Structures are given as C-alpha cells and as structure tokens.
Amino acid sequence: MKIFIPFLLAIFIITGCQKKEHEEHTKTQQAKQESVQKPKPKPLRSTFTLRDTNSTIALKIKNNAIKIPNSKKVVALLFFTTWCPSCKAEIPELEAAAKKFKNMQIIGILLDHTNDIDKFKKDEKIDFFVSTNIKENQELAKRLYPMVQAPATMPIPLTIIFVDGKYFVHYLGAAPYEMIVADMQRVEGE
Incomplete structure (x- = not known):
C-alpha cells in the first residue's frame, strides 16, 4: 500500500504536466492562426488635397498635427453640410471671429453634395475657402473625427482648431461667437 500511494501520485503529476504542455501548445497554435488570419490594418492616410471652385490646399496630418503651406497661425477646419441649420448658424460666428483675429484662417470642409456651392456661399x-471634393472631404473627416473622439456617425457641425499646426480645441455642434473669442484670446495670451 505504501508503494501504491507514491506510484499514484507520480501518475497524477505526469498526467497533469502533459495536460499543461498540451494546453500551452494549443494556445500557441491558436495565436499563430489568428495572426495569419487577421489582415493588417491599412496605414492611416496622411495627405489630402482640398479643392474649392478656384484653388486647392494641400493638407498633411502627422501625429495629430496638421501642416498646410502658407497657412495662418490658427486654422479652423469646419466640417459641415448645406442642409444643416446648426452649420449655417456656425458660419457667421466663425467669420466674425476670423475678422477680429487676423491670424485665424477658416477652411470649410463640405460633407454633402450640392449642385450650386457658389449660390450657397453667396446666400x-x-x-472663406470651402472644399467641395466630397470624397476627399469625407476621407479627411474619417481621419480627424477619431482624433477628437467624435462619434463615427460624423455629427455636424464640427470645428477643429489648430494652432501652429497642433490641435488646440474643437466644437461639436454650433459654438457661439463668445466661446470662439475666448479660445482665441487664450491663443493670443490675452
């Protein structure tokens, strides 16, 4: 009987070790299969060409910062549509702030198709510059919306303000003139 107990214990230990080795081998095989099956994510696009009726703007994104040749110190990207009442309310607020702060540049990013952007701009x-290249604009929105943790449904209007190319603040929904001015005063250190 004394020999039987150590013999039984040895069998349990050996069997337990083999089971553990088998589980580890199975996990390793599963990890290898998953890594082979998962497609690698496409690299994020970093260069965009914005077009309005008269000109183009090259915009580059790197590390949550933007670079636009010959831009002013402050760049406000306004993502909007022509049918959105809040977007229409945001436009004069931004324009008034840009008139007060000469170092501010507004770039409109139109997200819907319109037959007559010139009429809309006049009305x-x-x-300010309004990019009408909808496909490019939507790609830019897909790239920047996650940066400000905006929902994938792309709510509008969205205004993202960059100072010297670096993210400064954003407004999801129409922002009143006073809020924009207060943020611009922070930029200027007033």
Whole structure:
C-alpha cells in the first residue's frame, strides 16, 4: 500500500504536466492562426488635397498635427453640410471671429453634395475657402473625427482648431461667437 500511494501520485503529476504542455501548445497554435488570419490594418492616410471652385490646399496630418503651406497661425477646419441649420448658424460666428483675429484662417470642409456651392456661399455670405471634393472631404473627416473622439456617425457641425499646426480645441455642434473669442484670446495670451 505504501508503494501504491507514491506510484499514484507520480501518475497524477505526469498526467497533469502533459495536460499543461498540451494546453500551452494549443494556445500557441491558436495565436499563430489568428495572426495569419487577421489582415493588417491599412496605414492611416496622411495627405489630402482640398479643392474649392478656384484653388486647392494641400493638407498633411502627422501625429495629430496638421501642416498646410502658407497657412495662418490658427486654422479652423469646419466640417459641415448645406442642409444643416446648426452649420449655417456656425458660419457667421466663425467669420466674425476670423475678422477680429487676423491670424485665424477658416477652411470649410463640405460633407454633402450640392449642385450650386457658389449660390450657397453667396446666400450664407461665406468668405472663406470651402472644399467641395466630397470624397476627399469625407476621407479627411474619417481621419480627424477619431482624433477628437467624435462619434463615427460624423455629427455636424464640427470645428477643429489648430494652432501652429497642433490641435488646440474643437466644437461639436454650433459654438457661439463668445466661446470662439475666448479660445482665441487664450491663443493670443490675452
């Protein structure tokens, strides 16, 4: 009987070790299969060409910062549509702030198709660049919306303000003039 107990214990230990080795081998095989099956994510796009009716703007994104040749110190990207009442309300607020702060540049990023952007710009008294390349604009939105943790449903209007190319603040929904001015005063250190 004394020999039987150590013999039984030895069998349990050996069997237990083999089971553990088998589980580890199975996990390793599963990990290898998953790594082979998962497609590698596409690298994030970093260069965009924005077009309005008269000109183009090259925009580059790197590490949550943007680079636009010959841009002003402050760049406000306004993502909007022509049918959105809040977007229409945001436009004069931004324009008034840009008139007060000469170092501010507004770039409109149109997210819907419109037959007559010139008429819309005239009706809304828009005096800033509006990119009308919808496919490119939507790609830019897909790239920047996650940066500000905006929902994938792309709520509008969204205004993202960059200072010297670096993210500064964003407004999801129409922002009042006073809020924009307060943020611009922070930029200027007033």
